[in-house]
Amino acid sequence: MDLVWTQEVPRRLIDANTNRDVTGKFPKLVYPYVDLKQQLRYRGTDSNIGQTTRRAVLRNRGVRASTKAVANQAAAATPRTATTRAAQKYVQVGTFGEIANADRTAARLKALGLPVRQAQVTRGGNRYRVVLAGPFNDQAKISAALRAARKAGFRDAFLRN
Numbered sequence: 001m002d003l004v005w006t007q008e009v010p011r012r013l014i015d016a017n018t019n020r021d022v023t024g025k026f027p028k029l030v031y032p033y034v035d036l037k038q039q040l041r042y043r044g045t046d047s048n049i050g051q052t053t054r055r056a057v058l059r060n061r062g063v064r065a066s067t068k069a070v071a072n073q074a075a076a077a078t079p080r081t082a083t084t085r086a087a088q089k090y091v092q093v094g095t096f097g098e099i100a101n102a103d104r105t106a107a108r109l110k111a112l113g114l115p116v117r118q119a120q121v122t123r124g125g126n127r128y129r130v131v132l133a134g135p136f137n138d139q140a141k142i143s144a145a146l147r148a149a150r151k152a153g154f155r156d157a158f159l160r161n
Contacts, residue, residue, distance in 0.1 A: 003015060004034065004119050005119055006121075007120070013026055042135060089135060090134035090135055090136070091142070091158070092131075092132050092158055093131045093133060109133050114133040117131075117133075133149060
């Protein structure tokens with residue numbers, strides 16, 4: 001199943017294949033992760049995840065109006081290490097109006113061995129698909145991913161949190 005987070009507040013988890021909201025089916029999953037195993041790998045299995053998850057569930061129910069405030073509270077609850085900060089880094093490869101183009105780009109990145117995420121955004125009433133490589137857990141991997149994306153022809157790729 002391909003899951004993507006919306007960019008609207010509150011963020012919702014959407015099944016990209018059916019465009020249905022599946023946020024309620026994954027109550028422990030928090031942004032930007034779309035896979036619980038990966039979330040646990042990057043965030044650890046300490047007790048702070050439970051607190052972060054509760055905040056995410058409340059946010060998804062519309063209790064909070066600012067994702068920045070939730071992110072800052074989650075950051076305060078989680079010990080800040082270089083790995084934690086770097087795990088939230090991505091390489092944005094492109095923004096596409098055609099889903100097929102975004103899917104082809106994602107497939108090319110996967111073929112390069114990069115982890116790929118897609119997000120759906122709406123601007124001016126138009127829907128776009130953003131293709132990201134990541135998240136990465138250290139600066140060397142982030143730099144290597146940016147070089148690989150640019151070498152693959154995505155010269156406008158850039159780093160993003």
